[in-house]
Amino acid sequence: MLVHICCSVDSHFFLEKLQKDFPDEKLTGFFYDPNIHPYSEYQLRLLDVKRSCDKLGIELLEGEYDYENWLEAVRGLENEPEKGARCEVCFDKRFTTSAKKALELGEKKITTTLLVSPLKSQEQLKRVGDEFYKSHGVEFVAVDYRSGGGTQNQSRVTKEEQLYRQDYCGCIFGLTMQRDQQNKLMDEMFSPISGQMLPASIEERLYMYTKRNNLEDEGKVYKIIKQKFLNYRQFKCKLTSGKKDILEAYALSYSTLPRKKAQGRIEFSHNGVHYFNREEIKFITLQTYNDLSKSTYKSVKELIYNPLDFEKEQRLRAVVSGSDYDITPIIVVQDIPQAKLMLELDAKVYEDTKEKLIIFS
CATH class of the missing domain: 3.40.50.620 (HUPs)
Incomplete structure (x- = not known):
């Protein structure tokens, strides 16, 4: 049959x-x-x-x-x-x-x-x-x-x-x-150009279940559990300077902007972090990003197409913001612009559930 x-x-x-x-x-x-x-x-x-x-x-x-x-x-x-x-x-x-x-x-x-x-x-x-x-x-x-x-x-x-x-x-x-x-949110359909593995994505589950099969082949004991967490998806990030000059910019994961747009200028800087005068937005240079993450990106464009994995990026965010619960925008740019800026950022933080693999032996 x-x-x-x-x-x-x-x-x-x-x-x-x-x-x-x-x-x-x-x-x-x-x-x-x-x-x-x-x-x-x-x-x-x-x-x-x-x-x-x-x-x-x-x-x-x-x-x-x-x-x-x-x-x-x-x-x-x-x-x-x-x-x-x-x-x-x-x-x-x-x-x-x-x-x-x-x-x-x-x-x-x-x-x-x-x-x-x-x-x-x-x-x-x-x-x-x-x-x-x-x-x-x-x-x-x-x-x-x-x-x-x-x-x-x-x-x-x-x-x-x-x-x-x-x-x-x-x-x-x-x-x-x-x-x-x-x-x-129909986040099953998200597939970022960067190829970054997003939390609770199909790609993450595929990776986990492949690992599960490998554990069984090795005779190891495991358990799959579910856990609730705050998930994140980014739809758009665009930074414009002066007379509509588009700047290469990368928003760290969990960067959110309630009204999706903010205009203003860099107001002051402290310990390599540059503070915007609107919406608590923070800017860092690519060099600062490289120093903190021990990476060697040569351009913001390279970062956009090949970012750190999600967990490493979250640890970097905590260092820059000084908090594990920060969701303000942290924007990476090549150099800190002095002109008036327009940031357009559309992203969402939402409650979700994902699976986790616990390995006993």
């Missing part, structure tokens, strides 16, 4: 049940999910599915990540709600590709771990499954592992196996609507 797999949270419990209920079937996993966006999230889910299948002794095949074709398939259905017409088209595309893979492998049956997801309609899945059975001749096995306490058991297995538990279905349209309803 070919098993279409969407994520480890659904697949691990689902595959365990299939192994028990279909002991004579050779199960082959097929990870085909071009709907998942961004690609880093796709990589993270695939990483965890591979680990899960390895644990269960199930072969896993990866389908093509043909995201552009998926977008074309759901064109015009972008605003459909979860479990609506977009989802049905998405199922149809994934089922058709899975059916072709089953035929290629000589399999007569297929099923999907989407059946166990509480975010999906089993009736909708069965309807699509029955349709492609008629057209492709591959039987769709519509098992129900949600009822009879199945959802609770799935949650238990997820916790015991320390699986990656994503908090959205996968597609950009579902994510957008979900974050709008939650009135929450």
Whole structure:
């Protein structure tokens, strides 16, 4: 039986049940999910599915990540709600590709771990499954592992196996609507030009779960916990001098400006920190930045495209500001300008939750 797999949270419990209920079937996993966006999230889910299948002794095949074709398939259905017409088209595309893979492998049956997801309609899945059975001749096995306490058991297995538990279905349209309803920043879509790994980002989780796999290979004991913290994302930083001359400027993380704009001049300096006469803004030169961080940046532009990692930058901020709780703008420039300045800074500090890896041995 070919098993279409969407994520480890659904697949691990689902595959365990299939192994028990279909002991004579050779199960082959097929990870085909071009709907998942961004690609880093796709990589993270695939990483965890591979680990899960390895644990269960199930072969896993990866389908093509043909995201552009998926977008074309759901064109015009972008605003459909979860479990609506977009989802049905998405199922149809994934089922058709899975059916072709089953035929290629000589399999007569297929099923999907989407059946166990509480975010999906089993009736909708069965309807699509029955349709492609008629057209492709591959039987769709519509098992129900949600009822009879199945959802609770799935949650238990997820916790015991320390699986990656994503908090959205996968597609950009579902994510957008979900974050709008939650009135929450869609920070999954942030990917800074600097390549800096942002806190609670998909890239940070991908790094952590890769490390988790390495710890298991080394036989080390670990635990994944969640912790609340204040997160930060920066949208824009622009510094203008005099008659609209744009200066290269870099705002340290957790720099915030309530009204997003401030005009004024450098008022005074102390111990290498230059104080603006508006909004408690501080300026430091690139040389000061290099001295404090023991780095060797030759230009602010280089710093913008290749900054320190987030934690090192936070330690530098604490040194400059004299506080671990400072969120005023700290701006790095090549040289301290004497002309009137306009700083435009759009950034947000917000409550968030992230995962942390605790290593016992």
